[in-house]
Amino acid sequence: MQAIIGVDIGTTGARTVIHRTDGTLLASQSQDYPLYTPNPAWAEQEPEEIFQAVMSVTEKALLQAKLPPDRIAGLCFGSVFHSFIPIDRDGNALCRMMNWADSRSQLYTERLKSEQDAKAIYMRTGCPLHPMYMPSKILWFKHERPDLFRRTYKFVSIKEYIMYRFLKQYIVDRSIASGSGMYNIHALEWDQELLAVLGISGDMFSRVVPTTHVTEEIAPEVAARLGLPPDLKVVVGAGDGVLSSIGAGAINPGQLTAMIGTSGAVRLVTDKPTVDEKLRTWCYNLTDKYWVAGGAINNGGIAFRWMRDKFAETEQRVAEKMGLDAYQLLSTYAEKVPAGSDGLILLPFFAGERAPYWNANARGVLFGLNLNHDKRHMIRATLEGVTYRMFSIYQALDQVAGPVNEIRVSGSFTRSKLWVQIMADVFGKMISVPGEPEGSAFGATILGMHALGILKDIKEVGGFINIKERYYPSAENHSRYQELFSIYERIYWNLQSEFAAIAKIQRG
Template structure:
């Protein structure tokens, strides 16, 4: 029996899932871990913590689905970007991994900006600017601050590369993940020699770049025995987490668009050729389908609703603790009592700054237009509508670049709310669909594994077989005018308050 495994390497949790060839979820295990934050702007993790989480997840999977022990399995990885390992000659990390959100390399990022310029960064790598979190900046920081580690490093690996190496003994990475390294040429699809020379590393210190959904090799027998996995396990290249999630939601052609509301609102829009934002704000990545690219960005999303839940929804949280239903479901029911447009209440949900296409690190959350008639339910709905407006800003920016968007696939925690999905469809005037699988990123990785091993002829066939639409939500034309007015007000507020934001800390 053939099974497909998707491994989703998240920031604070690892998730492993087993699927059959129809996309049915057979078993899933989530293993959480805590990050190490020794100083301000430092975020790290030990390699053994990642590996133990994986081992524990595999044990759990095999307990849930014992037949997997005797099955032929193909697996691939959905990976967080920018987390980097400095590996020694013995194949072990010389120090903790530096996690993607680590911002220690601020001086180094500025050094790269002065040397190459952000315009060159965008043209060559697809990233709109040099930032501390990108691996090139982190490697330069190691050269400056930990020269002994830098000199001893045999390989600099991203987190997907690391797991592939531990599983197979071979080095490999893939385009969607290495894009944000800022040492890879996204158009010519090769390492950027000038950048490697400047930060002081050689190409052979990095993993060879393959396409997503290519076989890397078989699991090492010793690792299979350690984990209890079958020796007939093939490891393939996967994809950046948001790209894998898009595939797992069925986004496999131009004109489709995925939105994922979790802690962040992340968007992915595949395109058939490289498209640069004339305003230089929307990053360009490689998409997992061969020859394709994607516009990918994110901003604060579910974080805002969670903030509101934790501080102002004691009743809903108490009911949840008493086993009377999920607090978010209760919030959604309350939102349904308020008319579209929240009776003029508008929110800017930038509790931790805003990201492209309206990038402003100093942006703040704002409530505007509330009166004596407004209730707590109005504030709940205004939060949901604010994320719909951000989604529309991204859609409008894509259209300004000549990219048509006619279908939205929704995934993540935000897709569980029927009323929120309707709000997003109404604000954008676009059909929105949700999918049955709750594990889109893991499913996307499994699809790539199936394509790599020949189970499917290509990714589109795999999507057809493994991804099922749960619900199709058409926009309600009766709400169009009120949301057009709300969207215009949202944009005016953001623009007019820019000067006020600049005066804040």
């Protein structure tokens, strides 16, 4: 039986899986890479470090699977959205990559909003104006790094950078392109009006191809290192977010996916580009037949990590001695606090925020603190605050893309039973947790099988997915959370001028 390689280039790490075409997992390898934050609002990474991590995990996965080369039907790529790398004519990165969390271009976002029709841009591209997307990053680079801008041959994502090393050609899938903020999702081309506004040519971007596009030639040095045939079929693939929906088996109408990893996202698959009159959600391509409407938050697991690192050093040492994950121990602390954290509310805007309000100036707020609260309350309030963010996107999607009849979850937060239960209680809906295989890397595997003709439709992923757990909401907790969520929303809207003022001070 043939096998498919799925490669997932994530925010903070790469993962490669190898599945047989019946879904059996043969190998899985992952490796982290650094995130550099030398200045406030900066989030950078080294493209070469990421490329080497991808090569390393793929090499290890192939060794683990112990398959002869003729048993491998192909390889499919998945990748994080919203990365930005200027490169020269020799394919060298001119600076570190900016990832989605980099908001240094906020002032240029504000300039675009004041000088252009922001809603018209959103309606064409499916992407609200925000520092996460390419338009404001390009403006920042053009004005703040003019010498490097003049040397720039192309603007690429990390996926294009790595695929160039694999394929020696500049191509980008329609999924990553649609998540750039530069692509017209209706005309299916780089947006001509935005190109004119930015004063650049469409030649500075890669050729756009469908997510199911297949090539049959990889670079000799890559083939030699990995032990793969030089004519291996490579499927260009899609962005990790939309692949996560495939990996969860949530392809049918009304099936919503909610993922919390480092960041978080809520998504629904649609059969056409779907945008929101209120500009709350984005829309990215999945295949020629499917699109994904959704919203993402900057502050998912990263907020829980902040709580662990800043307030739980002792607990980390205790967990290590007990052979536990520190997050497990912190979750047991939070379980001892009632739903709603006795009125303590956290707005977890540590890295600004994306959907549904797209406010890069937003900052973290701990509200309602009194002498009764302790570390346990702060931990639970963190989990609840992140879940409130996810719920706000769920509300928007329910209005924009149709009613939700099932919620499937994925990401590292599913390791905390308490956190998944909090989501069920906040949403007031049953939550389903898929078992293995799942995730973006498996989504890449399924898309690869579809592109290679092994599966007729990606909806066939349902045959590979089983639900291992279901969580049911508490009516009492849901009522309490609805009351607190209303307060949470009012706090946010009442602090708009203060968010802008403090962000200006923090940016220096």
